[in-house]
Amino acid sequence: MPETLTVHLNREEPRDVAPEVASLETDRSFVLRFVNHGGPLHVHLHFDEALDAVAQPSATQVYVDEEATRDVEITIPLGHGPAKGYVDLVTGYGAQEARLNVTVTAERKDGGPEVAVDETLAEKQTVETDPGGGTAEGARNLVLAAGGVVVAAAVALAVSDSLALVVGVLALLAGVAAAAYLLFV
Structure with a gap:
């Protein structure tokens, strides 16, 4: 101040x-x-x-x-x-x-640094990971997202006969699969 x-x-x-x-x-x-x-x-x-x-x-x-x-x-x-x-x-x-x-x-005049810094800033932060290499929270979020996409895809296919909708749902599922692969590899 x-x-x-x-x-x-x-x-x-x-x-x-x-x-x-x-x-x-x-x-x-x-x-x-x-x-x-x-x-x-x-x-x-x-x-x-x-x-x-x-x-x-x-x-x-x-x-x-x-x-x-x-x-x-x-x-x-x-x-x-x-x-x-x-x-x-x-x-x-x-x-x-x-x-x-x-x-x-x-x-x-007070001899201190220009900005006060807490000592915990220098401590290394650790993140819990599962054996597959991804984070446990990331895996849970991915499973929830994939479940939501599957439910949305099933509803969309049941309601519409459009080929474009089917292709879009398949592309979305492929994106979720790619994200899962990158998260755990």
Whole structure:
């Protein structure tokens, strides 16, 4: 789950922008959560060149409605290099500005893998097979399918005198026989 940094808007005065902290050190994507305490407001995000090389924001022009909260995800791709830069958070056509210093580290801060993997993933999985080489469940399914085809063929032949139907049923039975042969050989 990405880290979340809250940025308060309109808390002290109109168009005020105030991140909870002045700097962030991260090794992965993070979220800027804009919490608006007043009237509607536009926030512009400006990344410096160093941070812009590794950060991919979901939006750089953010509208936050009156008394609303809006999240903007800043994606840091896997395999990124380290970067140290800043993002300026600007409101009121440049009248108010706050700077958030961001350090992106190349290695995970917790030292763990990028994706949590259970130890059982490395264990070899075994499947029960019958002496003929096929799986027991596969043999049972094949017998049920063959029985269904035989019943359907008998009903179709009893109801219709069509030669095409007889040929189709024989082809279907041949397919079931071929599948049985391949399953057990």
